[in-house]
Amino acid sequence: MNLELSIRELFGSHLADGAKAAEFRMGRIEPYVEICPQIILDFTGVRNANSSFINAMVAGLIEQHSVKVLKKLVFKGCNPSIQVLIHAAVELGVRKTAGRVNA
Amino acid sequence: MNILLPAQINASGLLPFLALLGKPLAADEEVVLDFSELRRVTPAGLAALVATVVRWRREHHSVTFEGLKACSILGYLQRMDLFKTCGVELREPFQRHEAKGRFVPVRFIDHQVDTMGNDLAGCLAPGGEDYGHPMSHLYDLSWYVLTETANNVRQHSRGLGYVSAQVNRTEGFVRLAMADNGCGILKSFQDVGFKWSKRMTDAEAIRKALEPTVSSKGSPTNEGVGLTLVAGLVRQTKGWLMIVSGQGILQISDEPRLKTMNLPENARYQGTLVVMTFRQQNVLDYAALLHAAKIDAGLLPRAGEDIRFLP
Numbered sequence: 359m360n361l362e363l364s365i366r367e368l369f370g371s372h373l374a375d376g377a378k379a380a381e382f383r384m385g386r387i388e389p390y391v392e393i394c395p396q397i398i399l400d401f402t403g404v405r406n407a408n409s410s411f412i413n414a415m416v417a418g419l420i421e422q423h424s425v426k427v428l429k430k431l432v433f434k435g436c437n438p439s440i441q442v443l444i445h446a447a448v449e450l451g452v453r454k455t456a457g458r459v460n461a
Numbered sequence: 462m463n464i465l466l467p468a469q470i471n472a473s474g475l476l477p478f479l480a481l482l483g484k485p486l487a488a489d490e491e492v493v494l495d496f497s498e499l500r501r502v503t504p505a506g507l508a509a510l511v512a513t514v515v516r517w518r519r520e521h522h523s524v525t526f527e528g529l530k531a532c533s534i535l536g537y538l539q540r541m542d543l544f545k546t547c548g549v550e551l552r553e554p555f556q557r558h559e560a561k562g563r564f565v566p567v568r569f570i571d572h573q574v575d576t577m578g579n580d581l582a583g584c585l586a587p588g589g590e591d592y593g594h595p596m597s598h599l600y601d602l603s604w605y606v607l608t609e610t611a612n613n614v615r616q617h618s619r620g621l622g623y624v625s626a627q628v629n630r631t632e633g634f635v636r637l638a639m640a641d642n643g644c645g646i647l648k649s650f651q652d653v654g655f656k657w658s659k660r661m662t663d664a665e666a667i668r669k670a671l672e673p674t675v676s677s678k679g680s681p682t683n684e685g686v687g688l689t690l691v692a693g694l695v696r697q698t699k700g701w702l703m704i705v706s707g708q709g710i711l712q713i714s715d716e717p718r719l720k721t722m723n724l725p726e727n728a729r730y731q732g733t734l735v736v737m738t739f740r741q742q743n744v745l746d747y748a749a750l751l752h753a754a755k756i757d758a759g760l761l762p763r764a765g766e767d768i769r770f771l772p
Contacts (some may be wrong), residue, residue: 374608376577378635405592406601408608409686434771437592438748439601441770446755448761450674450686 360396363387366403376410383415391423391430402435412443413450420451462492466499470506475736478506479705480728482513482518492517496538497528504565504625505638505703505736507543512549512732515749516642532747542566546623561587563628570611570639572620577610577624583763585626585635601747602739603635606694609684609687610639610735618643620732633741642732644704663709663729664721670704671711673758686760693754698743705731 363386370380390397399415419427425448433444462484471479486492487594494514502510517524524547529535536555540545543662546549546567560566565584570577582604583590589600607624614622620643627636647666650658658666669675672691676685695702695713708729712720724730744750756762 372575372579372604372608373467374578374612376612406604408605408612409690410609410612422559428767428769432769432771436770439751442748442752442755442761444770445762446686446760448768449760452762453674460678 359394360398361387361390361394362399362400363399363411364402365402369404371403371405373404373411376414379411379414380418383418387415387419388422391419391427395430396402396432397430398432398434400434401437401440404435404440405437407440407443409443409446412440412447416447417451417454418446420448424455425452462486462490463495464492465495466502467496468498468500469503470499472503475503475505475509476710477725478706478736479509479648480725482509483724483728483730484678486517486520486522489521491523491525493525493527495528496526496535497531499534499538501533501534501677502538503638503736504541504567504627505734507538507541507567508625508638508640509541509625509730509734511543511546512621512640512642512734515621515623516731518548519642530539534661540564540566541625542568545690560584562630565624565626567623567625570624570641572616573591573613574608574611577611578604581607581624581626585628585637587726589718598747598750599739599741599744600633602694602698602750603637604742605751606637606691606748607639609691613687614639614641614643614733617632617646617649618733619649620644628741635739636737637739638736640732640734645703647709648707662723663707664711664723665709666705667706667709667711667720668721672761686758689758689760690751690754691735693758695737695739696757697750697753698739700740700743701738703736704733705736735761 464481467474514524539553561584565581582600585603586596586600587592589596618641620641622639622641624639633698641653647661650666670688673689674685692713699715704711708723710722
């Protein structure tokens with residue numbers, strides 16, 4: 359069974375708090391990575407986010423499960439700025455798994 | 462200590478003013494702030510003043526405000542909530558007008574960073590709350606830099622932070638300032654044991670903080686790109702950024718190289734002050750600016766991973 363999470367319903371239209379994103383990732387996404395064939399993160403209705411939030415959610419997933427997790431992840435309803443942030447978070451996660459970042 | 466506030470606390474008067482605020486005090490020494498000659502003050506001056514007054518009080522110094530009757534901009538200072546934020550209530554013999562599109566009074570940075578970002582961006586770019594509105598790009602850019610800088614204040618400073626902003630509609634400038642009264646950037650690096658920070662100056666530490674993925678907190682909530690991208694967005698808009706922390710100052714302008722220096726008279730600003738100016742006309746496509754800032758900082762891959770986006 360796929361897991362679909364509406365980010366707008368959970369956090370509102372503006373996402374600024376990296377701590378909330380990390381907590382959400384650990385509690386609501388990570389436990390399902392091995393179980394669900396597809397995890398859909400639905401950003402429909404999200405107007406803006408900062409790097410702190412998206413990095414804590416997306417880069418952390420790649421760091422924990424390697425870049426292979428991208429095969430399960432689908433990012434839905436992202437506006438252009440959210441897409442930029444997700445691209446950068448994926449890159450950060452890839453670098454972290456390769457040991458090229460020491461943040 | 463008596464501090465006569467200078468007539469002009471603007472771009473050229475800010476650093477001497479910060480040097481005044483950074484003068485050392487004896488234990489329990491009283492501070493008297495004299496406003497009688499003050500004629501002009503930017504959001505940066507206001508935010509730094511409030512952060513410092515709060516710090517003095519925290520350190521058990523009594524602070525009094527004098528020369529208010531002679532101050533020709535008393536009404537402006539009241540509208541900007543300078544006294545209110547310092548815990549001083551004054552009678553207001555005027556009616557407050559709508560601040561939207563003109564200024565953001567001094568405001569304490571609390572834990573509701575996203576709400577604060579919405580309120581302030583809405584004030585700087587009225588109407589921009591609606592996606593597709595002509596002000597929406599300025600709204601999004603303001604929200605981004607405000608929330609990332611406020612996150613830094615909350616996560617790293619170990620002090621209290623204050624924000625203020627102003628829009629100059631004639632010239633189209635948006636000025637934002639955030640000041641905290643915490644430990645400063647260098648100390649936050651040293652306290653987590655970064656060996657490379659041991660012999661650093663404050664100015665070098667500020668420069669280091671702008672490098673991508675340098676953070677005194679680290680995963681999972683902080684990857685050290687917030688301030689990097691704030692600086693990147695300033696560059697992309699051909700804006701102006703100044704960061705003051707301890708004795709150090711870093712400036713980014715439309716010149717290719719960033720500039721570092723020290724506060725005059727070996728003074729120290731106890732905390733960190735971040736000041737930005739954007740020109741509205743240069744904020745036309747927020748997503749493109751963010752993309753360019755990420756590329757410039759080396760945070761986007763040349764060939765992307767296979768990421769699945771759905772409409």
